[in-house]
Amino acid sequence: MKSAVLGKDLLGLERLSPDQIRLVLDTAEPFKEVSERPIKKVPALRGKTIVNLFFEASTRTRISFEFAEKRLSADTVNVAATGSSVQKGETLVDTAKNLEAMRIDMVVIRHPSSGVAEFLGNRIRSNVINAGDGQHEHPTQGLLDLLTIRDKHGRIEGLKVCLVGDVLHSRVARSNIWGLLKLGAEVGVCGPDTLMPRGIEELGVCRFRRIEEAVEWADVLNVLRLQLERMEKGFIPSLREYYRVFGVTVERLERAPRRLTIMHPGPMNRGVEIDSRVADGSHSVILDQVTNGVAVRMAVLYLLAGGRPELAAAAKRASPPGPLSTSWRGGTTGAPE
Amino acid sequence: MTRPIVLRGGRVIDPSRDFDQTADVLIQDGRIAAVGVGLGAPDEAEVRDVRGGVVAPGLVDIHVHLREPGNEDVETIASGTRAAAAGGFTAVCAMPNTDPVTDNQAAVGFIVRQATLAGLTRVYPIGAISVGQKGEQLSEFGEMVGAGAVAVSDDGKPVVSSHLMRTALEYARTFDIPVADHCEEPTLASGGVMHEGLVAARLGLKGIPAAAEEIMVERDILLAQLTGAHVHLCHVSTRGSVDLIRRAKEQGIRVTAEVTPHHLALTDGACEGYDTHAKMNPPLREAADVAALRAALKEGVIDCVASDHAPHAYDAKEAAFDDAPFGIIGLETAFAVAYTELVESGLFTLPELIARMSTAPAKLLALAGGTLGPAAPADVVVLDVTARWKVDPTLFFSKSRNTPFAGRTLAGRAALTVVGGKVVHEAKARGAPAPAPSP
Ligand SMILES: [Zn+2]
Ligand SMILES: [Zn+2]
Numbered sequence: 001m002k003s004a005v006l007g008k009d010l011l012g013l014e015r016l017s018p019d020q021i022r023l024v025l026d027t028a029e030p031f032k033e034v035s036e037r038p039i040k041k042v043p044a045l046r047g048k049t050i051v052n053l054f055f056e057a058s059t060r061t062r063i064s065f066e067f068a069e070k071r072l073s074a075d076t077v078n079v080a081a082t083g084s085s086v087q088k089g090e091t092l093v094d095t096a097k098n099l100e101a102m103r104i105d106m107v108v109i110r111h112p113s114s115g116v117a118e119f120l121g122n123r124i125r126s127n128v129i130n131a132g133d134g135q136h137e138h139p140t141q142g143l144l145d146l147l148t149i150r151d152k153h154g155r156i157e158g159l160k161v162c163l164v165g166d167v168l169h170s171r172v173a174r175s176n177i178w179g180l181l182k183l184g185a186e187v188g189v190c191g192p193d194t195l196m197p198r199g200i201e202e203l204g205v206c207r208f209r210r211i212e213e214a215v216e217w218a219d220v221l222n223v224l225r226l227q228l229e230r231m232e233k234g235f236i237p238s239l240r241e242y243y244r245v246f247g248v249t250v251e252r253l254e255r256a257p258r259r260l261t262i263m264h265p266g267p268m269n270r271g272v273e274i275d276s277r278v279a280d281g282s283h284s285v286i287l288d289q290v291t292n293g294v295a296v297r298m299a300v301l302y303l304l305a306g307g308r309p310e311l312a313a314a315a316k317r318a319s320p321p322g323p324l325s326t327s328w329r330g331g332t333t334g335a336p337e
Numbered sequence: 338m339t340r341p342i343v344l345r346g347g348r349v350i351d352p353s354r355d356f357d358q359t360a361d362v363l364i365q366d367g368r369i370a371a372v373g374v375g376l377g378a379p380d381e382a383e384v385r386d387v388r389g390g391v392v393a394p395g396l397v398d399i400h401v402h403l404r405e406p407g408n409e410d411v412e413t414i415a416s417g418t419r420a421a422a423a424g425g426f427t428a429v430c431a432m433p434n435t436d437p438v439t440d441n442q443a444a445v446g447f448i449v450r451q452a453t454l455a456g457l458t459r460v461y462p463i464g465a466i467s468v469g470q471k472g473e474q475l476s477e478f479g480e481m482v483g484a485g486a487v488a489v490s491d492d493g494k495p496v497v498s499s500h501l502m503r504t505a506l507e508y509a510r511t512f513d514i515p516v517a518d519h520c521e522e523p524t525l526a527s528g529g530v531m532h533e534g535l536v537a538a539r540l541g542l543k544g545i546p547a548a549a550e551e552i553m554v555e556r557d558i559l560l561a562q563l564t565g566a567h568v569h570l571c572h573v574s575t576r577g578s579v580d581l582i583r584r585a586k587e588q589g590i591r592v593t594a595e596v597t598p599h600h601l602a603l604t605d606g607a608c609e610g611y612d613t614h615a616k617m618n619p620p621l622r623e624a625a626d627v628a629a630l631r632a633a634l635k636e637g638v639i640d641c642v643a644s645d646h647a648p649h650a651y652d653a654k655e656a657a658f659d660d661a662p663f664g665i666i667g668l669e670t671a672f673a674v675a676y677t678e679l680v681e682s683g684l685f686t687l688p689e690l691i692a693r694m695s696t697a698p699a700k701l702l703a704l705a706g707g708t709l710g711p712a713a714p715a716d717v718v719v720l721d722v723t724a725r726w727k728v729d730p731t732l733f734f735s736k737s738r739n740t741p742f743a744g745r746t747l748a749g750r751a752a753l754t755v756v757g758g759k760v761v762h763e764a765k766a767r768g769a770p771a772p773a774p775s776p
Contacts, residue, residue, distance in 0.1 A: 014539065091652070091655070091656065092655075092656060092657060093652065093655045093656075111657070113657035113658065113659040113660065114540055114541035114542050114611070114657075114658065114659070115540065115541075115542070115611030115657060115658045116657045118610065118611055119611060119656075119657060133541070134541050134542075134659070135541035135542070135543075136540060136541030136542075137541070171541060174539070174541060197537070197538030198533055198534065198535075198537075198538060198544065198546075199534055199535035199538050200538055202535050203535075203538070203539070
């Protein structure tokens with residue numbers, strides 16, 4: 001099913017328009033409130049079935065999606081790659097055909113190979129949401145990062161946001177770059193050349209090779225996770241040196257000309273890419289990112305299922321109680337509370 | 338003996354003799370008997386009116402994978418040569434990465450026999466450089482040449498050991514055959530699935546840098562210089578390689594090179610949308626590379642076009658980009674892609690293209706064909722360069738369908754293919770009106 005505002009699938013931020021991105025962020029606002037209620041459930045997706053198809057372990061993304069789905073009253077099934085037919089050699093095409101045959105409404109897919117979400121989306125009628133494909137994109141992470149920045153700074157346009165670390169292997173980095181550029185931020189990338197894709201500057205980002213320069217330039221640092229196997233594969237000589245040269249530390253932040261916002265998509269390697277005192281300190285919005293993750297994913301699910309964005313717009317205009325919940329009460333049988 | 342054939346009134350292009358004029362071609366006893374205006378036809382001759390068509394020496398493809406023995410479900414020597422005939426080819430060279438590997442005289446002899454049984458285009462086997470293509474021990478070049486091999490190659494894989502490459506070149510020189518190398522430095526290319534560049538950065542796919550090819554091109558050139566032997570570089574794909582080859586040729590080093598139609602036609606942009614039909618090795622490169630390859634082919638820095646026809650099962654490409662196999666088929670689209678991209682665009686004249694697809698590759702490996710000279714074997718193609726057709730892989734004679742050109746409208750195709758005086762392919766008139774019922 002194709003939704004009016006987001007199309008059929010959410011594959012990446014590269015192909016969303018600035019208006020579509022703003023719409024998701026605006027729609028997420030009223031959903032934040034749902035998670036603050038004593039009964040954290042609205043019936044928006046009642047009767048919809050969603051499969052969370054995870055070919056790669058990811059506790060936090062899967063849980064965040066699952067909460068979002070459950071809080072929208074969807075029926076969900078989790079399929080983890082371990083022990084499933086997928087690892088017994090069933091091809092992607094077979095998986096797609098089987099999902100289709102079960103008449104599910106949406107698939108949330110995480111896969112270690114780039115492009116698999118699009119592959120699936122092209123082959124089934126259900127909505128497909130990319131929960132991270134290889135080193136390509138992780139659009140809901142990008143959206144929740146945007147929402148968190150907007151919450152903190154009141155805007156995105158004109159802000160300077162620097163992605164620090166392993167941009168080469170990071171789907172989070174790609175989604176952030178597209179989303180930030182589309183909403184008018186200036187984007188920087190900082191890290192050793194071994195961890196930067198060739199040609200990255202051509203996307204319109206500033207390149208920093210020294211963390212000190214990035215700290216001086218930026219309003220926001222989004223610190224990427226350094227996969228520990230990068231050292232084994234020879235991209236960096238040692239974790240120790242990485243921390244010494246690129247680690248985001250209190251000492252470095254103290255030299256910043258303005259108060260920086262520190263983000264991290266998690267899970268963190270404390271003492272590798274980020275100093276614990278930074279992660280837990282007052283600059284950090286890392287837990288806000290996690291909270292916003294659920295709201296953003298609710299917004300994406302809601303919009304892809306054909307939910308009307310006007311509700312969100314109305315919610316932003318009015319003072320509480322939000323018309324969003326009013327509309328739901330009016331528009332569905334069986335009130336959520 | 339087959340009947341003599343007279344091809345009447347076509348534009349006859351024979352790059353081997355700089356011949357380009359309207360003429361008749363008489364084929365008799367499997368050979369070119371005469372080329373001239375107003376030729377008389379022997380009584381029993383079959384006279385074909387080919388006015389409006391182009392009569393040329395049959396196309397020669399020195400790099401194809403016919404998959405037999407070992408992978409007969411995706412291609413056989415019979416199906417592959419049928420596809421070749423449909424593409425206007427009268428001779429193809431079969432790469433040895435079969436299963437088992439074509440690394441001995443019996444295996445070479447098997448390919449020759451299967452080709453004879455199929456009775457379509459000529460097939461010249463290429464033997465493996467190393468036993469099992471393992472990159473360790475030289476295979477028996479002498480016996481393989483005795484059985485019909487025309488070159489050696491470990492294609493599919495690079496020759497990693499420079500020492501092995503050196504000894505292969507030296508040993509091949511004894512038998513006057515080239516060593517054909519798939520240039521890829523494996524530690525740089527490792528894990529890569531497409532060209533390393535902006536598209537790969539955006540798609541989040543691991544790239545293969547141009548340097549992975551160029552390092553091996555330069556190594557092979559240095560070894561050819563050292564040994565005085567003939568090295569042939571398969572499917573050159575980068576502008577850097579072109580520069581290295583140009584310089585080597587200027588120094589008189591015995592290096593030749595080929596380029597595929599897809600590297601002349603497509604860029605890494607074809608990988609957008611994770612289209613696995615654009616996944617090949619070497620990968621599709623950038624626009625500047627395509628431009629350099631076209632110019633090098635015109636100049637002769639690159640000697641010829643070769644398809645690197647690589648059949649895969651119909652569902653093998655239905656996979657994640659990372660997991661799909663490398664390679665596409667090309668025999669049935671090679672001429673049309675090259676004609677559309679090079680001649681229709683005004684870059685090449687038609688004789689120049691025919692030289693690069695027939696005369697030059699035949700000469701490179703000292704094969705029969707590539708000429709309509711007196712008493713040459715009657716390996717002839719009639720090309721319809723006015724035909725425009727839409728590529729529909731379901732109509733291919735190849736057993737495989739893996740082409741990035743599906744749905745593209747191309748110009749030019751083989752109307753008639755003749756090998757040794759025998760018609761091996763005749764195009765059905767596409768879209769021709771049904772003959773009117775007789776009154
Ligand atoms: Zn090759
Ligand atoms: Zn090949």
